[in-house]
Amino acid sequence: MDILEVVADGTRFAILAALKKGALCACKLPGITGKSQPNISKHLRVLYDCGLVEVRREGVKRIYSLTFRGRRVLSDVSKW
Numbered sequence: 001m002d003i004l005e006v007v008a009d010g011t012r013f014a015i016l017a018a019l020k021k022g023a024l025c026a027c028k029l030p031g032i033t034g035k036s037q038p039n040i041s042k043h044l045r046v047l048y049d050c051g052l053v054e055v056r057r058e059g060v061k062r063i064y065s066l067t068f069r070g071r072r073v074l075s076d077v078s079k080w
Contacts, residue, residue, distance in 0.1 A: 006047065019066045022065070052067060
């Protein structure tokens with residue numbers, strides 16, 4: 001998938017914008033985006049596969065954060 005297609009999606013862009021503020025548990029993202037947990041999981045997978053986010057586990061929780069590439073792409077897109 002083209003990187004512009006990835007960030008052009010409103011939900012994925014909202015996730016990236018939320019993660020710009022700092023790492024978040026995937027469980028917080030439905031409340032931020034207004035989308036269901038399964039929907040968020042699909043979007044996070046796309047972002048992860050493109051190298052824009054990384055994940056670490058804390059017990060049963062998955063904590064997502066932006067990668068260097070994710071920060072750079074978000075910064076570049078914000079300038080448009």
